[in-house]
Amino acid sequence: MASWDIFCSVVDNYGDIGVTWRLARQLAAEHGHHVRLWVDEPAAFVALCPQADARLKRQQVAGVEVCHWAADWQSEALADVVIEAFGCTLPEAQVAAMRAAARQPLWLNLEYLSAEDWVVGCHGLPSPQGQGLQKYFFFPGFVAGTGGVLRERELLARRRAFQADPAARRVFLAGLGITVQDQARLISLFAYENPGLGEWLDALAVDPQVTQLLVPRGRILGDLRQWLGEAGDLEPGFMAQRGNLQLQVLPFVSQDDYDRLLWCCDFNAVRGEDSFVRAQWAGRPLLWHIYPQEEGAHWEKLDAFLALYLQGLSPAAAQALHELWRAWNAGAGMGAAWVAARPHWPEWREHAEKWCAEQASRPDLAAALEQFYQESL
CATH class of the missing domain: 3.40.50.2000 (Glycogen Phosphorylase B;)
Incomplete structure (x- = not known):
């Protein structure tokens, strides 16, 4: 079982958290991973998932550990994969810990969905972040050569x-x-x-x-x-x-x-x-x-x-x-x-x-x- 951290900064109320919540659930349910979903606005998450509690700093919901990404966020045990959803900026403490790690996690910038031609050429490209740390751009899309779109198995x-x-x-x-x-x-x-x-x-x-x-x-x-x-x-x-x-x-x-x-x-x-x-x-x-x-x-x-x-x-x-x-x-x-x-x-x-x-x-x-x-x- 691998561990995945997904960071989501809520934009326009529900769009970004809607995508990341579906993704987190699927990675846990269908691929057996331990997933932490870090959300900066828990109230927006609760609107999509009424069984959750916006007052809790962390909670288990549908097989996902949902955590409040607060301003005073502190680094925790590094996950195997870190997803920076839609260009949100990771906490400085997180990036510092990733750079210093003996085995650096896979860092992915999950981009917005697009059908534009240039997406295929940019999908999966690395972006050096210093001290050997790489961030990879991951583009959802509708054609071969992209990351596809969210779809649960059944x-x-x-x-x-x-x-x-x-x-x-x-x-x-x-x-x-x-x-x-x-x-x-x-x-x-x-x-x-x-x-x-x-x-x-x-x-x-x-x-x-x-x-x-x-x-x-x-x-x-x-x-x-x-x-x-x-x-x-x-x-x-x-x-x-x-x-x-x-x-x-x-x-x-x-x-x-x-x-x-x-x-x-x-x-x-x-x-x-x-x-x-x-x-x-x-x-x-x-x-x-x-x-x-x-x-x-x-x-x-x-x-x-x-x-x-x-x-x-x-x-x-x-x-x-x-x-x-x-x-x-x-x-x-x-x-x-x-x-x-x-x-x-x-x-x-x-x-x-x-x-x-x-x-x-x-x-x-x-x-x-x-x-x-x-x-x-």
């Missing part, structure tokens, strides 16, 4: 079994207070603030098909409240009807329940990295709100993914999907883009399953990290 089997069981779906949704209307299309919405939301909601309200929009608590609720003309906060359980659109606000749920919500829906609007990956494993059409970056750097990342994801679609379907994603991320034009997208729905649904199967044919991120570690011995 994830797709569990997803397919759940989707094939209407009773399980009804029971799960009922537990969230959701009653599915006859012939209704279910859409989940988890996004950053977006001025284009109103146009989309207007289009859904007059769409010939009834839509139930399920909105977990998050940053998009302010825009939703503005469109509705509501004065107060939208609390879990809030519902509203506008034409053929029914909206319902959901509580912030655990990661496993969020997976099931994605599996239940016909279309998933997601944000960032963690929910983006989980929506792909749901095998359903999706809409990605990429994290906005300075000087529009995120557009290159969005287009790089679309260049891969659109392969295999008919030209008309690919163009419609491309315009929908661009409109959502630009915050304008969603009404027209949604109307143009409707005829391509069956093709998108089939394509989502094909993409899922294609990605599942490659090693997942935890397996790729394990292989990299084994090759370093």
